[in-house]
Amino acid sequence: MHDECDAEWVRPKPARDAIVSVLTEVTEIEAETVDELDTYLDPDALRAVNRQALFGRPRTAAVTPSRRDRAVLSGVVFAVLFAQVLLYPGIPDLVVALGGTPAAWDGDVGAILDAGKWFLTVEFLGFVLCAGLWGAFSDATGRRTPLIVAGAVVGAAGYLSLGVLGSFGTVPYGGILAVRFLQGVATIGAFSLAITTLMDLEGGQGANMGAAGLAIGGGTALGSPVGGALYSLGPLVPLYAAAAVLIVVGLLSMLATDRAPTPARRSPAAVLRGLQGRPSLAVPFAFGFVDRLTAGFFALVGTVYFQSAFDLGAGATGVLLGAFFLPFALLQYPFGRLSDRIGRVIPVAAGSLGYGFAVIGVYYAPTPPAAGGAMLLVGVVGALVAPATMALVSDLAAPEQRGVAMGGFNVFGSLGFLSGIVGGATVAGAVGFRAAFFAVGFAEIALAVVLFPVLLRLDVPVGRGESVDGG
Secondary structure, eight states: OOHHHHGGGOSOOOHHHHHHHHHHHTOOOOOOOHHHHTOOOOHHHHHSHHHHHHHHHOOOOOOOOHHHHHHHHHHHHHHHHHHHHHGGHHHHHHHHHHTTTTTTTTHHHHHHHHHHHHHHHHHHHHEEEEEHHHHHOOOOOTHHHHHHHHHHHHHHHHHHHOOOHHEEEEEEEEHHHHHHHHHHHHHHHHHHHHHHHHSSSSHHHHHHHHHHHHHHHHHHHHHHHHHHHHHTTOOTTHHHHHHHHHHHHHHHHGSSOOOOOOOOOOOOOHHHHGGOOOOOGGHHHHHHHHHHHHHHHIIIIIIHHHHHOOOOOOOHHHHHHHHHHHHHHHHHHHHHHHHHOOOSSHHHHHHHHHHHHHHHHHTTTTSSHEEEHHHHHHHHHHHHHHHHHHHHHHHHSSSHHHHHHHHHHHHHHHHHHHHHHHHHHHHHHHHHHHHHEEEEEEEHHHHHHHHHHHHHHSOOOOOTTTOOOOO
């Protein structure tokens, strides 16, 4: 080809091949290499090629491996949260069916709070103890997908076992709690490693964590109303539904490509110790703790508050919880992409302030529709915070430490959820619902104020990892 065109072809081979492919398509000639194309095109012909056809062709709708993996992994995250939240609207009835402390209403709110507290707590105890271990093991072995499959399938078996044992009615409640603990150990592995594998994908960490957040919010948004409806069929029905959903996505997760970085030949214990060199991770861990504290608070205390203050059943309570989770689900992906462009500080700090005030506002809603509107606002500001916080974990962790870093994030998140359940129930039972709502809301506000200067000092450039249109 003429000299003036030579520079245009000095490109990496994949780029040259792509150009040849486009040129042969738009000029309807047959050529497989640059040299063959040279026999057909002179510089004038090359310049005459429609620029729109060369550079502005519409994208195909083909599903790339990254998009497929993002869909599969998001499905795992969705299923774990959907199964978990299915149980929340009717926790008092479920605990009775499983042989726990009777939780008849009879105006005794304290009895209801106590009845559900340990059933929720023991699952999150499994989360706390084992989330980091799952992550460390995956980082040490360089494998994630088989562990996701195992966690989902064993978690499904746990839900199924709870339903079967509850139907027999002969197993002591301590045995029920032991199975619940093992179910929590399994499902946190599937959940945490699915999010970690999303981190391994291309496309910008805000976008990837937005996809995870969309799955989290979607699972919880649908879980509440669907769970409320399933309880009308029987108190154990949500357990069987949770098992069915997890077994399906557990098998589907086998389709995901394992993209874990090559392991550094370190033991899981050494991987865990490696986090000590990244103290900045304490910032997203702290926000994860408080954000999940509010989720735990609404899972039990919020449920009991809505039912006692407005005389609602499980179905209507599920709708109110869903008012939070719907915007929380739908807005996380666009807000995650936004954090890729403007950085993490504004979404995390401003969102946390708004989140705290919105939580307090729920208590002052005088009617169920007003409470639904307040929960809607909580969902919007929560969607601003969540993906940016998870993306910050990925920004600050080394690629070979993502599994244990996300495991650590989920440990702190699970501790927060536990604190929301136990602490919220304790404060609400001893002092009242108003004090409980204020305690949770101001915890979020105080953290945003205290850690704002630290957020500003974190060396996380705006747009880090951004290639939001990739994958």
